[in-house]
Amino acid sequence: MTTRIHVRDMTVDDCEAVTRVRVRGWQAAYAGLVPQSYLDGMDLTVAEDVERRRASLAQGTTLVNVVAERPDLGVIGWGC
Numbered sequence: 062m063t064t065r066i067h068v069r070d071m072t073v074d075d076c077e078a079v080t081r082v083r084v085r086g087w088q089a090a091y092a093g094l095v096p097q098s099y100l101d102g103m104d105l106t107v108a109e110d111v112e113r114r115r116a117s118l119a120q121g122t123t124l125v126n127v128v129a130e131r132p133d134l135g136v137i138g139w140g141c
Contacts, residue, residue, distance in 0.1 A: 064131060071126035071139065076114040078136035079128060080107050 071079060084103045091100060118126070129138035 064133075066129050066131055066137070068127055068129050071118070071128045073115050073118050075128050075136055075139075076111045076118070079114060079126075079139045080110045082136060082139050083110070 084107060087095075087103060088100045124141055127140050128136045129140075130136045
């Protein structure tokens, strides 16, 4: 069985999912390389990151942001 991944432009509605992907990615990729207290602390700044992303997208940006999503899981990746 093949699972399709759809890549599309990121919208303001994706900001929370993108922040979750970014934080979980850091926590997995840098475990043992970055102090665990820093990685754990990233959970505390999720709301701030979501609002910053929403504001940036709402006012327009020259950056291209895309998300990858699966029908069964929603947003599973993000690229900028």
